Amino acid sequence: MRVWPGTPYPLGATWDGAGVNFALFSENATKVELCLFGTQKGEKETARIAITEQTDQIWHIYLPEVRPGQLYGYRVHGPYDPNNGHRFNPNKLLLDPYAKSIAGTIQWSDALFGYEMGNPDDDLSYDERDSSKGIPKCVVLDPAFSWDDDSPPLIPWHKSIIYELHVKGYTARHPDVPREMSGTFAGLKCPAVLEYLKSLGITAVELMPVHQLVADKQLVDRGLTNYWGYNSIGFFAPDARYSSTGVNGQQVKEFKTLVKALHREGIEVILDVVYNHTAEGNQMGPTLCFRGIDNAAYYRLLANDRRYYVDYTGTGNSLDMTHPRVLQIIMDSLRYWVLEMHVDGFRFDLASALARELHEVDRLGAFFDIIHQDPVISQVKLIAEPWDLGEGGYQVGNFPVLWAEWNGMYRDTVRRFWRGDRGQVSDLAYRLTGSSDLYEHGGRLPYASINFVTAHDGFTLRDLVSYNEKHNEDNGEDGKDGTDDNLSWNCGVEGPTDDSEILALRARLQRNYLATLMLSQGVQMLLAGDEIGRTQQGNNNAYCQDNDISWLDWKLDQPRLELLSFTKQVIRIFNRHPVLQRRNFFQGRKILVSEVKDLTWFRADGKEMTEEDWNDPEIRCSGLRLAGDAIEEVDARGNRIVDDTLLILLNAQYIPISFILPAHRPKMRWELLLDTREATGKRQHRLMRGGNTYELVDRSLALLRLRRRGGVVGNSDN
Numbered sequence: 001m002r003v004w005p006g007t008p009y010p011l012g013a014t015w016d017g018a019g020v021n022f023a024l025f026s027e028n029a030t031k032v033e034l035c036l037f038g039t040q041k042g043e044k045e046t047a048r049i050a051i052t053e054q055t056d057q058i059w060h061i062y063l064p065e066v067r068p069g070q071l072y073g074y075r076v077h078g079p080y081d082p083n084n085g086h087r088f089n090p091n092k093l094l095l096d097p098y099a100k101s102i103a104g105t106i107q108w109s110d111a112l113f114g115y116e117m118g119n120p121d122d123d124l125s126y127d128e129r130d131s132s133k134g135i136p137k138c139v140v141l142d143p144a145f146s147w148d149d150d151s152p153p154l155i156p157w158h159k160s161i162i163y164e165l166h167v168k169g170y171t172a173r174h175p176d177v178p179r180e181m182s183g184t185f186a187g188l189k190c191p192a193v194l195e196y197l198k199s200l201g202i203t204a205v206e207l208m209p210v211h212q213l214v215a216d217k218q219l220v221d222r223g224l225t226n227y228w229g230y231n232s233i234g235f236f237a238p239d240a241r242y243s244s245t246g247v248n249g250q251q252v253k254e255f256k257t258l259v260k261a262l263h264r265e266g267i268e269v270i271l272d273v274v275y276n277h278t279a280e281g282n283q284m285g286p287t288l289c290f291r292g293i294d295n296a297a298y299y300r301l302l303a304n305d306r307r308y309y310v311d312y313t314g315t316g317n318s319l320d321m322t323h324p325r326v327l328q329i330i331m332d333s334l335r336y337w338v339l340e341m342h343v344d345g346f347r348f349d350l351a352s353a354l355a356r357e358l359h360e361v362d363r364l365g366a367f368f369d370i371i372h373q374d375p376v377i378s379q380v381k382l383i384a385e386p387w388d389l390g391e392g393g394y395q396v397g398n399f400p401v402l403w404a405e406w407n408g409m410y411r412d413t414v415r416r417f418w419r420g421d422r423g424q425v426s427d428l429a430y431r432l433t434g435s436s437d438l439y440e441h442g443g444r445l446p447y448a449s450i451n452f453v454t455a456h457d458g459f460t461l462r463d464l465v466s467y468n469e470k471h472n473e474d475n476g477e478d479g480k481d482g483t484d485d486n487l488s489w490n491c492g493v494e495g496p497t498d499d500s501e502i503l504a505l506r507a508r509l510q511r512n513y514l515a516t517l518m519l520s521q522g523v524q525m526l527l528a529g530d531e532i533g534r535t536q537q538g539n540n541n542a543y544c545q546d547n548d549i550s551w552l553d554w555k556l557d558q559p560r561l562e563l564l565s566f567t568k569q570v571i572r573i574f575n576r577h578p579v580l581q582r583r584n585f586f587q588g589r590k591i592l593v594s595e596v597k598d599l600t601w602f603r604a605d606g607k608e609m610t611e612e613d614w615n616d617p618e619i620r621c622s623g624l625r626l627a628g629d630a631i632e633e634v635d636a637r638g639n640r641i642v643d644d645t646l647l648i649l650l651n652a653q654y655i656p657i658s659f660i661l662p663a664h665r666p667k668m669r670w671e672l673l674l675d676t677r678e679a680t681g682k683r684q685h686r687l688m689r690g691g692n693t694y695e696l697v698d699r700s701l702a703l704l705r706l707r708r709r710g711g712v713v714g715n716s717d718n
Contacts, residue, residue, distance in 0.1 A: 006062030012098025282316030345381025397438030471538030482541030606660030663690030
């Protein structure tokens with residue numbers, strides 16, 4: 001086979017139409033070998049080529065006879081000296097960190113570990129077995145794809161509703177998805193799925209990790225798997241498990257086709273990405289990629305004992321964000337997914353770990369500086385999970401401008417309020433109006449708050465109102481895994497019940513949470529399945545359950561259909577009322593058209609809240625008036641958009657409340673839009689004067705809007 005020197009850039013395997021350039025970074029290696037394999041799964045190594053060219057610590061070679069579809073990997077030589085941070089072992093075939101496609105999954109055996117399993121010296125020993133049989137192979141990719149006229153939907157932050165879903169779990173049991181497409185990228189673009197997403201009214205899907213992942217050995221040994229996927233090994237490669245068409249590059253085209261289909265429906269694609277650690281774990285983990293290529297460069301090691309890893313993530317390792325090549329691979333990966341795969345944004349798992357320069361979380365760390373200066377990445381949606389497991393890792397409210405954050409304080413406050421906890425009304429006021437206490441001081445806007453009540457990690461919404469304790473027995477960890485989740489609802493009865501009052505209460509609580517979420521300022525995030533009452537049978541940490549526990553059940557009975565109808569209604573209300581989509585925080589100033597303050601809080605007697613009221617721990621009922629400009633327009637889809645003044649009434653008490661509606665301009669009346677006491681939220685329309693009483697049942701929410709006297713009561717929100 002002919003061998004040419006090649007070039008150090010771009011990193012990875014690059015097909016140029018005539019041959020393939022291979023480039024691999026390793027700072028401390030003494031020798032690098034490129035290994036080629038047959039084109040079919042299980043075929044043996046066909047060639048091993050020493051790479052002799054090295055430029056700026058990048059080993060490179062060009063093979064004019066190699067074509068797309070070629071399977072390959074690397075063997076990297078160097079010192080095996082764990083005490084000094086080096087774990088080179090050329091007996092272990094290694095994945096290319098820049099591989100765009102990876103064929104197959106890990107087949108676990110002791111040969112995948114760089115040390116002798118069971119040796120008294122543990123990871124200080126050296127294993128000479130060849131690991132190539134159990135390692136997936138990298139695939140040379142032809143990136144050609146017909147995007148046609150695809151363009152990003154560019155949904156403004158303040159109009160966004162994010163829908164968090166798992167690629168497999170969403171369609172694994174969907175009756176209208178062909179079996180061969182179930183649980184795949186192709187399954188998500190089936191007409192029935194696209195129509196459902198569009199009819200729901202969401203603007204973006206946030207896909208749980210789709211980077212090539214590794215199912216941990218300890219899980220596989222117990223008959224489980226890493227279902228959620230927060231265990232990446234390939235930052236450029238869509239996971240082969242989500243492909244219905246093949247794994248020798250076909251999964252890349254399948255993913256692109258999904259993005260193209262979602263964009264056609266006006267739906268953005270946000271990826272949940274895991275750059276804080278890799279699947280290789282701690283010093284006892286396998287040698288799959290980064291560890292064998294250059295352990296001391298890629299990973300954060302203890303300064304006083306480089307045998308061990310710094311662990312801010314609870315997974316055994318943390319990538320070294322102080323190393324320029326680590327920053328480079330993350331930035332190259334992000335650009336690739338935007339430019340080549342056309343995604344619209346990213347949610348960064350345990351993002352605080354990415355901000356750590358020395359030990360403390362650095363709000364203006366190199367990672368953020370680079371992103372803010374990047375002409376590509378700075379233009380897409382950036383969402384942080386603003387915590388990690390290290391000291392000082394909880395950083396809600398502390399990320400820079402351009403970033404939105406999962407607002408954990410929103411989740412906790414809203415749960416506490418609807419549970420009936422004392423002293424929540426003051427915090428709730430901040431959470432419902434965009435959390436200005438967290439974000440305004442840094443020059444950020446309401447969209448910085450990603451509001452959510454439930455997410456993949458924790459109870460589903462139905463389980464939140466049905467279980468007092470987690471039930472994670474199937475995870476095989478004696479119930480010690482998962483959070484205690486003490487913010488669940490104490491209904492007194494756990495699990496299924498035939499008691500009609502209990503069932504009615506649980507259904508109303510679900511509607512309360514959904515309505516509160518969609519009527520809050522900021523960006524709303526809905527967990528897939530919450531709109532149809534999905535249950536995990538009380539498991540609040542289903543990360544390892546690739547089965548019916550995690551998969552959505554699409555057999556909808558009447559209560560679940562009613563909840564879906566309610567969800568669609570409240571999303572329509574959000575989409576059609578600009579006062580719920582403010583770009584800026586409320587200022588407490590008068591709106592000229594309505595002649596009232598932009599935001600006013602009321603007690604149940606119809607009078608404005610006082611400072612004494614805000615400090616009263618027993619207040620569990622309040623109302624907020626959001627003043628609009630009464631401007632009417634029609635959006636691109638022909639929907640009537642009305643900037644009405646809205647009134648949200650919340651009663652978390654265990655008894656009904658007679659709420660006196662605030663008096664307003666003489667010729668205006670309040671019209672009821674929504675009441676969570678009803679299964680679908682709909683009640684008979686009626687107009688009420690200010691000063692009239694509205695009866696709120698216990699633990700319920702109602703929404704009203706201001707209408708002119710004698711005006712036609714429309715049904716645009718129902």
